[in-house]
Amino acid sequence: MTRTDLRIVKTKEALHAALLDLLNDKVLEDITISEICRKAKVNRGTFYLHYSQIEDLFEEYFKEITADLARSYQEPYRHVSVLKPSELDPSTIQIFHHIEKYKPFYKIIFSKKVPMMYYYLLFEEIKSLLLHDKIASIEEEINHDLYSAYQANAIIGMILEWYRQDFSYNVSYLNNQLVKYINLKADL
Amino acid sequence: MTRTDLRIVKTKEALHAALLDLLNDKVLEDITISEICRKAKVNRGTFYLHYSQIEDLFEEYFKEITADLARSYQEPYRHVSVLKPSELDPSTIQIFHHIEKYKPFYKIIFSKKVPMMYYYLLFEEIKSLLLHDKIASIEEEINHDLYSAYQANAIIGMILEWYRQDFSYNVSYLNNQLVKYINLKADL
DNA sequence: TTTTTTATTGTACAGTTGTTCAATAAAAAT
DNA sequence: ATTTTTATTGAACAACTGTACAATAAAAAA
Numbered sequence: 001m002t003r004t005d006l007r008i009v010k011t012k013e014a015l016h017a018a019l020l021d022l023l024n025d026k027v028l029e030d031i032t033i034s035e036i037c038r039k040a041k042v043n044r045g046t047f048y049l050h051y052s053q054i055e056d057l058f059e060e061y062f063k064e065i066t067a068d069l070a071r072s073y074q075e076p077y078r079h080v081s082v083l084k085p086s087e088l089d090p091s092t093i094q095i096f097h098h099i100e101k102y103k104p105f106y107k108i109i110f111s112k113k114v115p116m117m118y119y120y121l122l123f124e125e126i127k128s129l130l131l132h133d134k135i136a137s138i139e140e141e142i143n144h145d146l147y148s149a150y151q152a153n154a155i156i157g158m159i160l161e162w163y164r165q166d167f168s169y170n171v172s173y174l175n176n177q178l179v180k181y182i183n184l185k186a187d188l
Numbered sequence: 189m190t191r192t193d194l195r196i197v198k199t200k201e202a203l204h205a206a207l208l209d210l211l212n213d214k215v216l217e218d219i220t221i222s223e224i225c226r227k228a229k230v231n232r233g234t235f236y237l238h239y240s241q242i243e244d245l246f247e248e249y250f251k252e253i254t255a256d257l258a259r260s261y262q263e264p265y266r267h268v269s270v271l272k273p274s275e276l277d278p279s280t281i282q283i284f285h286h287i288e289k290y291k292p293f294y295k296i297i298f299s300k301k302v303p304m305m306y307y308y309l310l311f312e313e314i315k316s317l318l319l320h321d322k323i324a325s326i327e328e329e330i331n332h333d334l335y336s337a338y339q340a341n342a343i344i345g346m347i348l349e350w351y352r353q354d355f356s357y358n359v360s361y362l363n364n365q366l367v368k369y370i371n372l373k374a375d376l
Numbered sequence: 377t378t379t380t381t382t383a384t385t386g387t388a389c390a391g392t393t394g395t396t397c398a399a400t401a402a403a404a405a406t
Numbered sequence: 407a408t409t410t411t412t413a414t415t416g417a418a419c420a421a422c423t424g425t426a427c428a429a430t431a432a433a434a435a436a
Binding site: 005006007032033034035044045048052 | 391392393394395396401402403404
């Protein structure tokens with residue numbers, strides 16, 4: 001009745017540790033499955049019992065990171081149940097702060113050769129955060145799924161630009177810019 | 189003084205044709221370099237002389253597609269030099285129409301296992317289109333690079349959602365929604 | 377046309393990949 | 407404590423990868 005076999009836990013821990021270790025030396029795309037298994041002292045066949053790619057192993061980390069994103073995003077809501085976007089204070093936006101906190105990971109996530117899968121994890125996470133705190137709109141003709149996708153990816157767009165500029169903007173500048181964009185009417 | 193050696197042209201054409209041919213049978217990630225070279229009757233070493241991955245070969249197609257995007261985007265501007273966003277008519281938005289036109293390609297581009305590189309090509313293309321036709325803003329504190337990134341990726345967000353729903357919305361619906369989002373103030 | 381340049385080929389090699397299978401060892405269940 | 411279940415191992419295989427190098431053939435330059 002235990003959650004998972006102890007052997008599986010040990011194997012995965014060893015593989016996780018080995019991958020993190022290798023990431024200090026080289027980029028994800030240069031790391032081989034054989035290499036990870038040698039370092040983890042795990043048979044290569046065992047790797048394939050749990051994963052099919054290195055990316056699947058790395059995905060397990062990244063899910064922990066997006067979980068932290070959800071936590072920090074929801075933090076300002078812990079005391080008030082509804083926050084109107086017009087009352088949005090730059091300091092309540094925690095997303096850019098979160099990205100900066102895990103910068104080394106996001107540098108991997110956004111690199112050219114990495115598969116789209118991580119992008120989707122981030123996209124889905126931000127999308128659902130926006131969807132959940134969206135107040136029932138008066139505007140009936142708005143497709144909420146589409147609009148959340150629009151807004152979530154807009155924010156990721158800023159992050160991509162930030163990444164492209166090697167994270168040279170500081171967090172409060174980005175927060176201020178975001179608030180401006182949200183309150184901006186198209187015909188300004 | 190010719191642009192490129194005829195042998196190179198022939199080799200690349202053969203590789204292009206072979207890849208397109210194989211894409212009818214299987215997904216990009218299942219295609220091997222050896223396979224392409226066998227079909228193209230090109231030595232495998234020759235492949236590495238021009239590309240380092242299959243993705244680099246595929247990128248050459250995709251660049252032609254984003255060039256078409258730029259053309260169709262700029263089409264409404266051929267007669268007027270400036271279009272104010274407030275005058276934006278849904279029919280002038282050609283992006284969704286373009287995506288639908290090349291749907292099979294974009295299904296590849298947006299698939300989970302494909303590297304981020306194609307996403308960036310699309311992102312950069314749309315970003316620069318937005319940046320070029322942006323009228324000098326009265327609002328001085330807007331960072332145009334960031335704002336273009338924000339807006340460009342917002343649109344891609346809608347496309348991603350569209351893709352996720354297996355392209356079930358029709359183009360004019362998306363155009364109408366986009367116009368709504370652009371004209372929406374945050375505190376509605 | 378002849379010479380020069382250079383793209384392509386064929387071969388080879390060590391390493392990785394993905395898969396299979398019987399043997400083993402470790403954990404869970406009784 | 408013993409039995410049952412199952413995760414891990416090791417070995418083996420064919421195919422792919424990335425790289426190197428000398429030989430060849432094709433194109434460009436003279």
